[in-house]
Amino acid sequence: MHEEPVPEPPATPPATEIHRTVVVGGFFIAGVLLLAICRYYARQRTSLRRPYRIPDFEAGVKKALAADAEAEFRRVVKFLQDEVLIPIDVRLPGRPFEYDMHAFPFTPMVLVIGNHSSGKSTFINKLLGKEVQDTGVAPTDDGFTILERRTVTETEDGPTVLGCPENRPYAELQRFGQTLAGVLRRKRLLLPQSSQFPFGLQIVDSPGMIDLPVNEKTMSESKGRGYNFVEVVRWWAKRADLVLLLFDPDKPGTTGETLDVLTKSLAGLNHKFLVILNKVDKLDNSVDFARAYGALGWALSKVIKRKDIPAIYTMFNEGMESPGREGLPLERFVKKREEVILEVLRVRERHNDNIITSLEETMRQMQMLVGVIHRLRHKASDRYWRLKVWAIFSALMPVVGIYKIMHVAAASMRMAAEMAAADLAASRAEELPSRRHWGFLRRAEPAPTAPPEPVGTAEEFHPFGTWVYVTVLIVYLLFLAGVLKMLWDSFTQYQKELYVTLEATFDEVFYDKFIHDEGEDLRSRWNVVRPKVKSILQARSFYPLLPFVAAWEMQRISEALQTDVWYLRQLARQLRQPPPSPSPSTPTRGNGNSQQGPFL
Ligand SMILES: Nc1nc2c(ncn2[C@@H]2O[C@H](COP(=O)(O)OP(=O)(O)OP(=O)(O)O)[C@@H](O)[C@H]2O)c(=O)[nH]1
Ligand SMILES: [Mg+2]
Numbered sequence: 337m338h339e340e341p342v343p344e345p346p347a348t349p350p351a352t353e354i355h356r357t358v359v360v361g362g363f364f365i366a367g368v369l370l371l372a373i374c375r376y377y378a379r380q381r382t383s384l385r386r387p388y389r390i391p392d393f394e395a396g397v398k399k400a401l402a403a404d405a406e407a408e409f410r411r412v413v414k415f416l417q418d419e420v421l422i423p424i425d426v427r428l429p430g431r432p433f434e435y436d437m438h439a440f441p442f443t444p445m446v447l448v449i450g451n452h453s454s455g456k457s458t459f460i461n462k463l464l465g466k467e468v469q470d471t472g473v474a475p476t477d478d479g480f481t482i483l484e485r486r487t488v489t490e491t492e493d494g495p496t497v498l499g500c501p502e503n504r505p506y507a508e509l510q511r512f513g514q515t516l517a518g519v520l521r522r523k524r525l526l527l528p529q530s531s532q533f534p535f536g537l538q539i540v541d542s543p544g545m546i547d548l549p550v551n552e553k554t555m556s557e558s559k560g561r562g563y564n565f566v567e568v569v570r571w572w573a574k575r576a577d578l579v580l581l582l583f584d585p586d587k588p589g590t591t592g593e594t595l596d597v598l599t600k601s602l603a604g605l606n607h608k609f610l611v612i613l614n615k616v617d618k619l620d621n622s623v624d625f626a627r628a629y630g631a632l633g634w635a636l637s638k639v640i641k642r643k644d645i646p647a648i649y650t651m652f653n654e655g656m657e658s659p660g661r662e663g664l665p666l667e668r669f670v671k672k673r674e675e676v677i678l679e680v681l682r683v684r685e686r687h688n689d690n691i692i693t694s695l696e697e698t699m700r701q702m703q704m705l706v707g708v709i710h711r712l713r714h715k716a717s718d719r720y721w722r723l724k725v726w727a728i729f730s731a732l733m734p735v736v737g738i739y740k741i742m743h744v745a746a747a748s749m750r751m752a753a754e755m756a757a758a759d760l761a762a763s764r765a766e767e768l769p770s771r772r773h774w775g776f777l778r779r780a781e782p783a784p785t786a787p788p789e790p791v792g793t794a795e796e797f798h799p800f801g802t803w804v805y806v807t808v809l810i811v812y813l814l815f816l817a818g819v820l821k822m823l824w825d826s827f828t829q830y831q832k833e834l835y836v837t838l839e840a841t842f843d844e845v846f847y848d849k850f851i852h853d854e855g856e857d858l859r860s861r862w863n864v865v866r867p868k869v870k871s872i873l874q875a876r877s878f879y880p881l882l883p884f885v886a887a888w889e890m891q892r893i894s895e896a897l898q899t900d901v902w903y904l905r906q907l908a909r910q911l912r913q914p915p916p917s918p919s920p921s922t923p924t925r926g927n928g929n930s931q932q933g934p935f936l
Contacts (some may be wrong), residue, residue, distance in 0.1 A: 429875035432868035450582030452544020465531035479519025494520035515562030579609035716879030
């Protein structure tokens with residue numbers, strides 16, 4: 337009978353193997369989970385956690401934009417400053433971007449600067465429709481006056497302005513000292529109904545620039561003004577939405593303070609200043625005009641390093657032309673003046689755009705600064721490591737050399753000592769036969785072979801005295817100190833080289849950008865960033881320890897530039913749009929007076 341084979345039960349793995357698989361699997365899963373959690377937290381830390389939501393523009397922008405665009409605008413600007421820029425800025429020595437941040441609230445502002453007696457105060461008076469500022473041929477204004485339209489007339493002194501809660505950035509002026517506070521004032525004015533000057537706009541009259549050559553030492557303190565004029569003007573220019581830069585035909589040159597203001601105070605702010613050649617009514621003929629215009633254009637081309645010189649507005653102040661005087665036909669210049677006035681009146685519309693432009697520029701400047709600092713840091717670290725290897729090599733090589741020399745010297749001295757001992761023994765042995773000569777009288781003895789004097793083992797053998805070791809050690813230490821000093825000198829020299837060749841480092845970092853048209857833009861930004869980089873380098877004497885900014889921080893700036901800045905522009909556009917037309921029952925006032933509410 338055929339018997340069916342009984343199938344064997346499947347082999348069950350031993351219990352220990354199951355146990356091991358479970359443990360390994362458990363560890364693996366736990367590891368993966370841990371990694372995921374770490375990644376999640378790293379993402380959380382490094383990504384932009386916005387307190388606002390950027391609308392999905394694909395799905396209808398209009399519907400998605402914030403209801404209170406003004407508040408949203410400020411929130412976005414504040415978030416980008418607090419979360420993206422300030423954390424990097426605080427780690428940079430001297431906080432180079434501290435005064436580039438915006439503080440709210442701040443009323444739109446026009447700054448009027450120029451040579452003394454170029455007609456600044458006269459222009460402002462005409463604009464206000466009231467003789468508010470003193471005018472005169474001699475230098476008249478010695479300080480900064482903020483003028484604003486209000487429903488009552490009052491004048492406030494500097495300290496009151498600095499603590500003004502309606503314009504928070506003024507508090508920053510405190511850093512320029514008491515003297516500036518002493519020459520700062522604000523005039524709130526009740527203007528005639530006919531005045532075209534709107535509510536909610538500030539215009540700032542400034543002291544005339546002295547167009548005389550000044551020496552380096554007096555430049556920073558600006559001819560005894562008691563405060564750093566150039567820096568103060570830069571502060572105003574940065575905060576302003578429009579800068580009017582007035583020249584008059586008598587002094588169209590750009591020397592002294594004017595030169596400083598153009599090259600330092602207004603650097604990188606080309607987009608918001610208007611160059612005005614005022615008082616053209618004083619020119620007798622077209623030859624004089626061409627000369628004055630040409631002189632100003634030539635002088636500007638010297639200080640504004642751009643291919644295209646900004647347009648020069650040629651005008652004269654209203655009512656200043658002498659009646660019946662034969663000169664240039666003035667109609668064209670009246671038109672130009674109207675253009676300038678229009679620019680002033682449009683400033684409130686541009687205010688938010690200016691904030692965005694300035695914020696974007698600060699971000700790009702920070703990117704540029706960090707890029708250059710990184711390259712310098714990398715170069716310096718690289719050189720430092722190479723020198724460190726040299727230092728180790730120079731420290732070890734003599735040790736090996738000295739050890740070898742002393743070893744060989746000790747061995748040869750030991751050999752010499754042994755040979756001397758053997759010689760001694762041999763000579764003693766030679767003396768023995770003379771004694772043995774009489775040996776027949778005694779019992780015959782084997783001739784003793786005298787052992788050589790022991791010189792000790794290699795370890796016990798000390799051929800050199802302590803002074804030799806001390807001398808060798810001192811020589812070695814002196815040599816080492818010399819080598820280290822030489823290496824350190826070469827490193828500091830290299831650092832100096834890096835400082836001097838900053839331009840080359842900048843070119844290296846941005847070489848690919850110069851292929852495109854961005855080159856000129858980058859160079860003008862570099863003019864602003866360069867002094868910041870230099871002051872960081874001066875603050876850190878050891879470049880490998882220059883501040884480090886992580887890649888994700890830079891990534892956040894790029895992301896903000898791409899997304900948030902664009903969102904801000906949408907908000908600004910919404911804010912620019914005229915408010916819904918008022919109901920017929922609501923009375924409106926002309927000349928922008930309808931917006932006086934919050935500024936009263
Ligand atoms: N011919 C002519 N004279 C003008 C014009 N604008 C101003 N003035 C005269 O130039 C002189 C100086 O004018 P201001 O307005 O005081 O000049 P400023 O730039 O404010 O001078 P400072 O405050 O000293 O810097 C005054 O006598 C004005 O009357 C103009 O367009 N044409
Ligand atoms: Mg004046």
